[in-house]
Amino acid sequence: MRKHIIFIMILQFVAVSVWAQTKKGEVLIKNATVITITDGTRENTDVYIKDGKIAGIGKDLSASSNATVVDATGQYVMPGIIDAHSHIALDAVNEATSPVTAQVWVGDALDPFDVSIYRALAGGVTISHSMHGSANAIGGQNETIKHRWGTVKMDELRMEGAPRTIKFALGENPTRVHGTGNNIVPRTRMGVEQVFRRAFSEAKEYLEKWDEYNANKNKRGYKGMAPEYDLQKEVIADILRGEIIVHCHSYRADEILMLMDVFKDYGIKKLVFQHVNEGFKVAPEIAEFGAMASVFADWWAYKFEVYYSTAYNAAILTKNGVTTSINSDSGELIRHLFHEAAKTQKYGDLTDDEALKLITLNPAKQLGIDDRVGSLEVGKDGDVVIFKNHPLSIYAVPQMTFVDGVKYFDINEDQDDMRIYVDPSEEIDVMRSRTEHEKCMANAEWFLTN
Amino acid sequence: MKKITWAFLLLLFITYSGRAQDKELAPVTGTVAITNITINPKPGEIIENGTVLVRDGLIEAVGKNIQIPPGARILKADSLHLYPGFILGHSHVGIKMPENKEDRNAKVEDPGNPPNELAGITPERKVYQYLDMTDKSVSEWREAGFTVAQTSPKGGMLPGTGSMILLGGNPENPILKAETALYSTFDGARRMYPATILGVMAHYRQLYRQADQSMEYSIAFDKDPSGRKRPTKNRTLEAFYPVIKNQVPVFFKTEEILEAQRAMILQKDLGFDLVLTELKEGWDLVSDVKTSNSKVQFSLDMPKWEEKKKDSSKTEDTSKEQIALEGRRQEFLKKYYSQMAEYAAAGIPFSFSGLEVKPKDVQKNLQKIVENGLSTDAALAALTTTPARQAGLDKSIGTVEKGKLANLLISNKPYFEKDARIKYVMIEGKLYEYDLKESKKPDAEVLDIVSGDWTFEAETPAGTMTGTITILKDEGGDFTGTIYNTITGQENELRNIQLSADVLSFEYSVTFQSQNLDIEASLTISGESFDGYMEIAGSGESFPVEGSKVPAKRN
DSSP, X not given: OHHHHHHHHHIXXXXXXXXXXOOOOOEEEEEEEEEOSSSOEEEEEEEEEETTEEEEEESSOOOOTTSEEEEOTTOEEEEOEEEEEEOTTBSOOOOTTSSBOTTXXXXXXXXXXXXXXXXXXXXXXXXEEEOXXXXXXXXXXXXXXXXXXXXXXXXXXXXXXXXXXXXXXXTHHHIIIIIIHHSOSOSSHHHXXXXXHXXXXXXXXXXXXHHHHHHHTTSTTOOOOXXXXXXXXXXXXXXXXXXXXXXXXXOOXXXXXXXXXXXXXXXXXXXXXXXOTTGXXXXXXXXXXXXXXXXXXXXXXXSGGGXXXXXXXXXXXXXXXXXXXXXXXXXXXXXXXXXXXHHHHHTTOOOHHHHHHTTTHHHHHHTTOTTTSSSOOTTSBOOEEEEESOTTSTTOEEEEEEETTEEEEEGGXXXXXXXXXXXXXXXXXXXXXXXXXXXXXXXXXXXHOO | OTTSOHHHHHHHTEEEOSSOSSEEEOOSSSEEEEEEEEEOOSTTOOEEEEEEEEETTEEEEEESSOOXXXXXXXXXXXXXEEEEOEEEEEEOTTBOOOOOHHHHTOOOSOTTSOOTTTTTBOTTOBGGGGBOTTSHHHHHHHHTTEEEEEEOOOSSSBOEEEEEEESSXXXXXXXXXXXXXXXXXXXXXXXXXXXXXXXXXXXXXXXXHHHHHHHHHHHHHHHOOTTSOOOOOOHHHHTTHHHHTTSSOEEEEOOSHHHHHHHHHHHHHHOOOXXXXXXXXXXXXXXXXXXXXXXXXXXXXXXXXXXXXXXGGGSTTOOHHHHHHHHHHHHHHHHHHHHHHHHHHTTOOEEEEOSSOOGGGHHHHHHHHHHTTOOHHHHHHHHTHHHHHHTTOTTTSSSOOTTSBOOEEEESSOTTSTTOOEEXXXXXXXXXXXXXXXXXXXXXXXXXXXXXXXXXXEEETTEXXXXXXXXXXXXXXXXXXXXXXXXXXXXXXXXXXXXXXXEEEEEEEEEETTEEEEEEEEEEEETTEEEEEEEETTTTEEEEEEEEEOOOOOO
16 A cells, blocks of 8 residues: 555656657757846856757857747847746636645646746746645645646646645635634634644654554554545655745744744754745844745735835845845736845845845745756756846836747737637627736635635 | 338327337247448448348348348338447436435534535445336436446445446346446535545545555455455445456546546546546547546537627727637637647547437537538448447447347438438337427418517526517528626627527527526417426426517618
């Protein structure tokens, strides 16, 4: 049985990439200003991508005859933007029926038909972290996706080999949904803490029972029953084992400190705080723990617990040594994360590289994929974006976006009808009455209205 | 007297079954010879002027020069065409599920851990507990030429276990094979776990692996109970055992392409035999289906095929954008009908399912599929040999061969030809006859009055709807018309306007709360008023309509 489970996990998270052979492209971008992030910014430089990987950065590079050549004279090339908090390309966001739903996985709900993927590409974003919502204290597992727009295959969206991550949530969302909505724990912030402690303790017991069973099952005459298989505890046990990065929805300084205390008690180290609007108050503590932070540039006061924040948050966290990113959490903001990053130059005087790291290398670190993406280096994935004007300029406009060397967005070839599938019975309504771009609490509404 | 054939005599013995729309011909003898008929014994074979001899519900002989035993009923079937009775791969035919209205609004104490019954997790239910052979779906499918169907319970993510049943013959003994499918859907529960696709996928894995584990333990216990804890009985988990042993496949309802992919993800994780049933969007999945070795059942419920009429009045304001949008709509409409030919070309066997389609639309849809590239042989295989094999019943049904059940379909023309109509259906030797008369001519007085304006009032679920129906008769004698209603404020064109005796029927589409609804109306005209009903296509929801003629203006 144990072997069975391990086998299944391998299948679920690794082997899917084997049957999804994604497209790889070859492209030579000539004569651009190349912002490498890790190795300075270079004028009149070429970037060569072969078989989906960066094969060269330098002057007067030559390419095979298969390569598409793009003249980027006067334009800027930077690594594809990475959004560490998004809910795009998902058919469902919250399984809001229980305070702990570690067993669910948004990778099961991927929707390659979501036009938000294309809109993100038009904003230079090549990777997003599609997350479970924040209705539950321990929500579901997330999926890191590459924006391979046009595919109809769920598996082709997955970033093959990206580490597993899971969503946690503190504060008002889980207490409103479960406490106020259903009259079960957690009703308060104290309750949220207890939900974590109980889940970890139970998973630890589960682990120990399995260890005991596995140690004895092959002994002669052993007649014990295996512990009852529990997918939820399997996943939480993997958090305890350090195999899953926790991304926790958080606002207030006190609850941020609380979670780090809980994690210390259970020896869990991989932690990224999301939103973390009061992070500036506890930046040294976050840095000391080794946690990271993914924030909005200047968005707060949309509910009581996030009444208090500052546009200097990203800069303060950065200066205190916290690996910080700026995220969208929205199908609209995702289109201009480069503007969001630029705000840290107005509020906090970050350098160009510091500001751009907030949307490239740092989110890559938070997702555990910085060895693959997040900067322009030979051997990394060919995920790049070409900008007209410097990406931190208010006049910046993405021109072309490449994933694995394949061009998925070109401002000059933008089509009117971007639907991948057409429903023959659909009446096309050109007037859109409402755009919903904030999905953090999607599928949880009904618990709030009863 | 010699010239009076047995077939004619048979007609004198008709008994009329009250509910069924067909005439059930009482057996005079257990032996029937159907003579001088074009036989399609199996896909790809034809026997001209052949004979099929049936005895006691089984096929005794097929071919030319068959010796007809004395005493056999002879059914002279000159110029008719005979096929193996069709098999419907999957359906909800002939079942009456218990209705439990309390469940729908049930509120549980802990929505994260609800009772299985409320959460739609009832794999232990067997469909044969709910069979009702007098349900009109049985006679409707039989009339459409189907002699055997797999039927499953409905409701929730794991509605229960399906059976293969005969759609006629001996109503006391309709079950051909009792447990043929573990039916599964991605339908979440209401306000409790698993509510979304996230929960359904995770819970499927949880239940399956738990079942795997408990099955292993109970096998070990049965072998050597001494010193072991007694295993817990759990009927939910036990329902998975035949699936885990690969004795029964999982039939996953996967209309959309993403659902099909999700079912294949679960199959890869858990290792069950998978049938993608009620598949509608399969055209991009040929290679995935092949690699995953899953089986396919295409839905017979298909988007309406609208022939593009050159409508001159509308071309003026048709923008380039509209033309492009319409072009893409047509391109995708075609994919629904042409994908079967692609699967056939790739060598992937498939059958059809009818979870949602109306039986009377089936022949029309199949003919369109054939027009879009599927050979009639491949289509016949999808209706006979493939579903028989998929159910492991190919030794007893699926072809017209000696020793098989006498399940036959007889039509006046080759079945896939336009205007072909089914004349007889035989199930386990029992013959059902259908009236081939064209629809009745409209009554003269109705024909006189129908043209013009009518006001109507209908009690719809959205409140009282009033409006105007306008019917015009063009020079060719065809009807055109429009309907205006006060609820949506739209004027919609009428389609498929028919007048039969005193009944006016038509279809139209309205957009209501940004949903496109197809409505079918059937109105009985009497003097200057009518009453009847309108039905929302596919929903089974209908509402009463009344109306009266607006006196024509005098010039």
